[in-house]
Amino acid sequence: MNRVTLAKNLAARRLHTVARDHGSRAFGGTFGFPSFRDGGRAATLSSTSADAPLLSPLASLRRHSTLARPSLTHSSAGFFSKPPNATGKTRYMSSANENDSVLNTPRDQMAFDVLIVGGGPAGLAAAIRLKQLCQKQDQDLSVCIIDKGSEIGAHVLSGNVFDPKALHELFPDEFSDAGNDNGNGNTSNWDDVMLSELPSAAQAMPTKVTNDEFKILMSQTSEFTVPNFLMPSQLHNTDTNYIISLSQVCRWLAQRAEDLGVEIYAGFAASEVLYHHSDSNDDGNGDGKSSTKPTGVRGIATRDVGIGKDGKPKSTFERGVELVARQTVFAEGARGSCSEDVMKQLNLRASGGNDDDAHANSHPQTYGLGIKEVWQVDPDSPHFQPGLVQHTVGFPLQSSIMDKTFGGSFIYHQKPNLVLTGLVIGLDYENPRINPYKEFQLLKTHDSIRPLLEEETSECISYGARVLNEGGYHAIPDKLSFNGGALIGCSAGFLNAVKIKGTHTAMKSGMVAAETIFDALVAEEGDAAASTPAVADTGELSPDYIPQKVDAYDAKLKKSWVYDELYQVRNVHQAFSKWGIGIGMLYTGLATHITKGREPWTLHPPSPSDSESTLQVDDDKSTTTATTLSKYPPADGKVTFDLLTNLQRSNTYHEEDQPSHLRIKTGYETIPQTISLQQYDGPEQRFCPAAVYEYVDDDNGNDNNNDKKKKLVINAQNCVHCKCCSIKMPHEYIQWTVPEGGGGPQYQVM
Numbered sequence: 236m237n238r239v240t241l242a243k244n245l246a247a248r249r250l251h252t253v254a255r256d257h258g259s260r261a262f263g264g265t266f267g268f269p270s271f272r273d274g275g276r277a278a279t280l281s282s283t284s285a286d287a288p289l290l291s292p293l294a295s296l297r298r299h300s301t302l303a304r305p306s307l308t309h310s311s312a313g314f315f316s317k318p319p320n321a322t323g324k325t326r327y328m329s330s331a332n333e334n335d336s337v338l339n340t341p342r343d344q345m346a347f348d349v350l351i352v353g354g355g356p357a358g359l360a361a362a363i364r365l366k367q368l369c370q371k372q373d374q375d376l377s378v379c380i381i382d383k384g385s386e387i388g389a390h391v392l393s394g395n396v397f398d399p400k401a402l403h404e405l406f407p408d409e410f411s412d413a414g415n416d417n418g419n420g421n422t423s424n425w426d427d428v429m430l431s432e433l434p435s436a437a438q439a440m441p442t443k444v445t446n447d448e449f450k451i452l453m454s455q456t457s458e459f460t461v462p463n464f465l466m467p468s469q470l471h472n473t474d475t476n477y478i479i480s481l482s483q484v485c486r487w488l489a490q491r492a493e494d495l496g497v498e499i500y501a502g503f504a505a506s507e508v509l510y511h512h513s514d515s516n517d518d519g520n521g522d523g524k525s526s527t528k529p530t531g532v533r534g535i536a537t538r539d540v541g542i543g544k545d546g547k548p549k550s551t552f553e554r555g556v557e558l559v560a561r562q563t564v565f566a567e568g569a570r571g572s573c574s575e576d577v578m579k580q581l582n583l584r585a586s587g588g589n590d591d592d593a594h595a596n597s598h599p600q601t602y603g604l605g606i607k608e609v610w611q612v613d614p615d616s617p618h619f620q621p622g623l624v625q626h627t628v629g630f631p632l633q634s635s636i637m638d639k640t641f642g643g644s645f646i647y648h649q650k651p652n653l654v655l656t657g658l659v660i661g662l663d664y665e666n667p668r669i670n671p672y673k674e675f676q677l678l679k680t681h682d683s684i685r686p687l688l689e690e691e692t693s694e695c696i697s698y699g700a701r702v703l704n705e706g707g708y709h710a711i712p713d714k715l716s717f718n719g720g721a722l723i724g725c726s727a728g729f730l731n732a733v734k735i736k737g738t739h740t741a742m743k744s745g746m747v748a749a750e751t752i753f754d755a756l757v758a759e760e761g762d763a764a765a766s767t768p769a770v771a772d773t774g775e776l777s778p779d780y781i782p783q784k785v786d787a788y789d790a791k792l793k794k795s796w797v798y799d800e801l802y803q804v805r806n807v808h809q810a811f812s813k814w815g816i817g818i819g820m821l822y823t824g825l826a827t828h829i830t831k832g833r834e835p836w837t838l839h840p841p842s843p844s845d846s847e848s849t850l851q852v853d854d855d856k857s858t859t860t861a862t863t864l865s866k867y868p869p870a871d872g873k874v875t876f877d878l879l880t881n882l883q884r885s886n887t888y889h890e891e892d893q894p895s896h897l898r899i900k901t902g903y904e905t906i907p908q909t910i911s912l913q914q915y916d917g918p919e920q921r922f923c924p925a926a927v928y929e930y931v932d933d934d935n936g937n938d939n940n941n942d943k944k945k946k947l948v949i950n951a952q953n954c955v956h957c958k959c960c961s962i963k964m965p966h967e968y969i970q971w972t973v974p975e976g977g978g979g980p981q982y983q984v985m
Contacts (some may be wrong), residue, residue: 242717296830338547342536342557345675346776347379348769349757350534350560352573354382355391356391356481356738358566359488360405361745361948366495368753376756377771378497379534380489381558383504385977387489388482390956392607392701392985393738394645394657395481396444396472396624399425400796401742426477429924433487439480439984444472445622452630456682458468467827469734469846472624476580478649478985481738502977505573506538508558510580511719511782520734529580531718531782534559535573538973543892559776561759561767562752562785563582563720566745569704570958572971576724583722585714599710599844600728601808602702603642604959606924607657608881609697609984610688618687623648625733628816631677632660638815639642640664641705641808644678645735653984654687661705662845663812667852670921672700673867676875680868682863695876698884699985700924700957703737708798708805709837715789719782723748729797733804733823740797747795749789759783802832809838846967851914885955886981887925889974895951896974897927897960903968907947911965917945922963925953955980 349365351358358380365378384390401423403410410425426441449461449470463471489499510529535558541551565574578584584597612619628643641661648654657674679688686899687693704710704725711729715722730737759767770776792798806828813818826832842848870877899907911917912930919928933946954978961971 236883245748251291270405291590305533316965337552338539338554340554342554344559344776345379346377346770347558347560348376348771349378349562349564349752350558351378351380351564351566352535353566353568353571353724354380354384354387354489355485355566355568355724355741356488356499356500357745357746358382358739359387359485360401360742361564361566361723361749363405363494363495363638364596364746364749365753366492366497367751368388370495372757374753374769374929375771377767379500379558379560380492380497381505381537383973383976384501384979385981386486386501387499387745388485389501389504389981390979391482391485392605392699392980393481394605394607394647394655394735395479395649395738396645396736397441397477397479397481397484398475398734398736398739399981401475401739401746405742405746409702424834429484429487433483433490436480436483436487437651439483439653441484442478442622442648442650443479444476444624445474446528446620446624447471447473448623448625450627450629450683451628452681452683454630455680458627458629458642458681458683466822467823468798469731469827470626473593473890478624478655479645480649482982482985503537504973504976505535505558505567506555506973507536508565508573508576508580509559511922520739531581531784532563532577532720533709533782534563538976540975542894544894545583546623546894549892554848561719561756561770561776561780561782564745564748564752565720565722565726566724566741567726569702569725569728569730570961570971571726572973574722576722577722578712581714583714583717585713596842597604597711597713598706600704600706600710601812601840601845602662602701602959602962603659603705603732604662604671604702604922604924604963605657606672607655607985608695608884610654610656611692611694611696612652612654612687613690613692613863614690616687616690618690619652619654620648621650626962628820628973630681631674633816637815639812640669641811641816641819644675646684654693656684656688659703661808661812662702662959663840663842663848665848665850667849667915667918668921670867672878672924673921676870677867685874695881695884697982697984698881699980699982700955700959702958704730705732705808706840707732707808708744708801708832709809711801715792716785718784721748721752721785721788727799731800731804732808733827734800740800743795743797746793747787747792747797748788751785751791754787755783755785803827803830806834806836806838809840812841813838844967845962846964849915849918849963849965852916855916858895866963878924882925882953882955885925886983887953887955887979889952889954889978891952893975895949896972897951898955898971898972900968900971903966906966906968908945911968912945912947915965919960920966922959924959925955926950927953927960 286333351362362380367377367784368374369376382390384680389502390502410428425444430436447463447466447470451459451461453459495893506531509532511533512527513530518701534895537558538556539555540553541549543549565577567574623646625646626643632638632640632642641663642659644656644658646656647653656679658671658678660669660671660674681683706728707730711727712722715727725737725739727744729740729744756769760769767780790907804823804826806818807823810822814822824835868875870880911919917930920930927950929950931944932943935944951974954974958971960969961967
């Protein structure tokens, strides 16, 4: 099947699933919102093999739509695994019959010069820069972006106070800093251009920051505003940064990328990394020993379409598609499933001392969970101040200066009439009874926050959650490039937790990757020995192609302002984790005002992982917080909401007749009942911001106290794709894989 025919077939499949899924959804939930499961009505997840890499489907050829709520588009991709690969390894199927010929039929293939997995700011910046270089140097490279959301931006969630530094560098001849002449007689501001090119963005307008405030909430009724001159320069936002909807900015960038010739396939979720294996049995270490480990990346495969809960093909079944490329760039965001697999399979986090690299042997990544609401308010309200940025610490997360729970809140006032509010909590918290969602609801009851939200015309219009990287400089993988590709953006972990920003660093990493990959591919084409024509010219990639490693990406990025910025605050997050909020803030002042990362020491995270930082309920250290559950007030329905009500505002939808994308790992089947529930009081019931996990009575028996036994129920259709469960579960017993393409939240102004 040629490329044009395949693309047409994909588009036809998309139209079919749009009609089917929109029709099935029309009768679910209130006011067009999907309905969600609770109370044990969903089927208990049966464990399946977790050895299959990382799942996702192919199922949506889609351009980027307007701010209006979309007619939801979803693929019917199924739960898909791999047929035997070149090394003879078994690939696992979710089907009851692994020999089913339908599930093992060969997959169609599409080839590109560069394939980008993820349509967020990093991936879009990379694609745009590649095509800009093609135009400038009269070259032709085929560039493709795939994204698992139903449209670009559908799965993008961020605060977001935006530093446009990288955007100015991406379009240097068009945009200028603060409207100043850039030397070409052009004084356009990017926000004005975005509004003209994407009119729907007027409902969530980029708003220049006019006022910065940092508050310590001493209690529910008191606060202290920190003078701006004491604040780190990295937290200064006035007159340079913008309050934005990142999902809208991504739609605008996607529009520009398409205009440059980038192929964008939204709703195509990458389910499996296609690895390259050396033809030789030599493992490359010079010891003559053979190895079956992969040596590079060839591309990705998408999930099969149309597999039911029972693992059997439905009438709508279609095989997934292989997307192969000379370079595959992973830009999935924090805890991306394919990115995590690549880091593990290619050993990107541990050089083993073989590299002469001062950054070798990186720390394990640590994460935070961000929970956010968007409110419409009266633009004439005296409490509404467009351009106001507020950050807080203290209530409700910290009650003393020694409290080690890392986190705080944000409140941003955006034109024309939006208030973005949310809470971020470090997932290295110790207390197993903390409920991040209810902490956020409690935050909104503070005397300085509640008045605006409880006005008669104020209304919460959107809700969502997402994890973010907080490990910083020392948690960046030792190697960002590998044979056949690279990691960029939050897949690698470039967020600056002190600055509370990561979009600018993500975009810059994508641009640097694009520049170095472009040079490498053009040089490869000119190498007579390599004899590798551009896929843009031939439409195919030889199965004998040996992917190259673009070492220049690592070297160039380390010399950029991304590493300089992260290095200055390299020890800050660890200081909070080790010594608590009080000393952590003092250390932040020391690092940002004086040492700027030049401390003659390196602080290490206190636990190997966020999961291992959770204390057991009978641990002495957690007895002081044993009454946590009693402090959360009931939802009032005006300012605070129960979780399932708020979840409707995320527009989350998954096709129900598909295998669960949340799977208990093989060998971990007893962990929920024997470890998580018994030792930690089932923290997954509380940390999940979408009510996915719950323990219900098991009618099949009683425990030793003659009480009903509990069983774990996984309501996978509620999932907002935050990835928290893959991080914070006791023993990390859940493997997060992707559901059918286009499933999940449908964010519009996040």
